Amino acid sequence: MERVVLGIESTAHTYGVGICTLDGQILFNEKSSLTTEQGGIHPREAARHHASYAPDILHKARKFITDSGYEFAGVSVALGPGLGPCLRVGAVSARALSLSERIPLIPVNHSIGHLEVARKFSKTPDPVFLFVSGGNTAVVMHSGDRYHVLGETHDMAIGNMLDVLAREMGFGFPGSPRLLGLAERGGRLLDLPYSVNGQDVSFTGMLTAAKRLLRQGADPVDVAYSVTETAFSMLTEVVERAVALSGRKEVSLTGGVARASNLADKLGNMCNERGIEFTVVPAEYAGDNGAMISLVGSLLFGCGRSVKVESSLVKPRWRIEDVEVPWIKSSV
Amino acid sequence: MDKILGLRAICRLFLGAEAAVYLVDFFGGKAVMKLRLAKTYRVPELDHKIRSLRTVNEARAMWRATQSGVKVPALLAVSRKGAAILMAYVDGVKLSNVTGDVAEQTSQLVGESIAKLHLGGAVHGDSVPTNMILSGRELFLIDFGLSESGYSVEQRAVDVNLFLRFAKLAWETSYSKIEAGFRDAYLGEMGNTDGSRVMQRVSEIRLRGRYVPERKLHDNNTEVTYVES
Structure with missing residues (x-):
């Protein structure tokens, strides 16, 4: 049975869930984004949006895993950088999945998600x-x-x-x-x-x-x-x-x-x-999405990296340079 | 090779991000021609404006640097329309190509040159190691295309930050000594009060980047600690 990692994105205006195999093949990418008629994004409104759409999207993702006969290997979540109230919605759903499915919880830096999903499609x-x-x-x-x-x-x-x-x-x-x-x-x-x-x-x-x-x-x-x-x-x-x-x-x-x-x-x-x-980067992976979080999740899973639920705090400020990237063997 | 603005090109020395630099025959001697190339990604009116402005700005800045006691290639001619500068050839090696040991020995010279430039009322604007030539025991600053006049702590700190940031990237293992050498020479030349103000601003600039945890006291500053699975 092929093993997959589910990834959750909720750093700003988008709540998204992606599913990726351990060798980096993206299988599932669903999301819902907050839009407004006028004015910008209020963090609290965005968090409310996420909380109301999360159950549906997550249910769909879990159904996809069971129906397609995949094995749930881990759940990854973007713990930052982003808006605190929004990050917490993603973190809560990821922690719940980790505990109920008894699978590792994998912390992902949102920016690394954007970089890795682009690198997946790059030529060098x-x-x-x-x-x-x-x-x-x-x-x-x-x-x-x-x-x-x-x-x-x-x-x-x-x-x-x-x-x-x-x-x-x-x-x-x-x-x-x-x-x-x-x-x-x-x-x-x-x-x-x-x-x-x-x-x-x-x-x-x-x-x-x-x-x-x-x-x-x-x-x-x-x-x-x-x-x-x-x-x-x-x-x-x-x-x-x-x-x-x-x-x-x-x-x-x-x-x-x-x-x-x-x-x-x-x-x-x-x-x-x-x-x-x-x-x-392909248009469907350009804006915030769960697929890129599941992709980095699968890379971290491959390196044996996960975090305990009790120390999975959100990190609204989390710079790219602060994240070790153990999956790239670089000579430069 | 072709002629460039009437001078015979011997070879192209360097193709940079915005300009091509040629070695040219100047009345039997060697000289350097810097040509700002047209960029097709910019609309022509914006492109021409930026190229001629920067050419004139650079020539003025080079002259001003000389007056401050900073070594720069001697200025021979400037063309606004051709976006070109003709200058004397400097025989040496780019600082970006030296080893960590050499960089360490040169760091004082870098601090001193940058400080002299700053004291003279200018900033370099692009003070990366690629824009420094080590010629014997002398350090030449080149590429004044982003140079500005001014005495502000902010402008000066941007210069210092750029050099140190790239030094760290290029010579990670010798970085602490390079930084110390640079700091000593810079403070020595600028005087402790003004110099320290600039160095203080350098650390502030680093905090300005996106998502720097130190900036917010109430944030959770702990590292993510992984567990072995």
Whole structure:
């Protein structure tokens, strides 16, 4: 009987459950995300959403395991980083499963989930990652026994900046897809701060300038176009610098904002010019999902890593560099 | 090879993230031409603006660094339209290519150069080991493309943080000695008060990254402890 790991994701707006075999084959990926008509995500509302959808999704996942004749080997959960109230919903459901099924509880860092699911689809084993989402903007690569952040945002995450700007334009959450849609119709570049600080970027100045342009009556289409052009050019530039410094032969784009085709086009162009590979994480694994948590769960399970229920505390702040990655045997 | 802005290119020395650097024949001698390349991922108007701004900014910054007593390649010519800088050739090795031992011996020189630049009212903006050339017993700073003028603790700390962060990545085992050497020389040149202020800000900048546990006192700061299964 093939053994599987079930993974639970609940760090922010999405409650998701994934199932993965011990050799990393994803079998199941169901999720429910909180959306709003207007305004952003309130952590308490998101936690309520998770608590009300969790039983259904979990029931479906368990039924899948029994019906398909798999053996339940372990349950993994994203204990952080994320919003405290949301993380607790995932943690509680994972602890309950671990106790009732008498299977190991495996703690997973959410960011490592985004990186590993992208690495599963990458062409080389050690690409430079651009991890972009509502909560994260980081240039990451693996070296030694863990992932290292080579560059990151000094203030807001790119997805957060786009969502806030979309909210200013009157869109609900998630507003970024609507904003990206507007941007595609634009073609007039307005002057915005281009903040590249060594390997790092900064987005708050651009957000302030864009809000001011909107207040002064600029066309939202032009603002959306200029913000995405400028911000994505900045990101492509810091990734290119990381590639030049590290000599890696591939760039892998992951996280929710990986679905922005303009960003993928820019990165693809840059990689093409440098003669290196470029891969984008498949759309169903771009935004937060349980599959990536089950994938890292199966990797950790393979290394014999698990945690006792009583010490499975959530970690709202849990940096990528703090996580040992024992499954990659790296020479660099 | 082709001619670049009228000069015969001998070879390409380096293809960086934003520029190509060529060795060129300059009236029978060797010189270096740095060309900022057009990026197809940027729309042309944004691309041209960034490239010519950075070229002029870099040339100005190199001249200013010389005045502060920092060693940089001598400036020969600048083209705004061609986004190109012609400078003297420096014979040496990039600091990123040296061993941990050499880096340790050079760390004082790095601290001193960065401090001199800072005292002169400028910051480098991209102070990674790749942008330093060790030539004999002298250290040359190159690539002033992201350099800015200013005396702020924040700008200075970004410079220091960049060097130390990459030093740690490149020479993990010798890092504590490199950091000590750098700190001594930097504080020595800047004076203890200003220098310590910058070093203090460096630790604050590190705390600014995403999800740094030390930043929030009420967080659960314990490591995840695994059990053997």
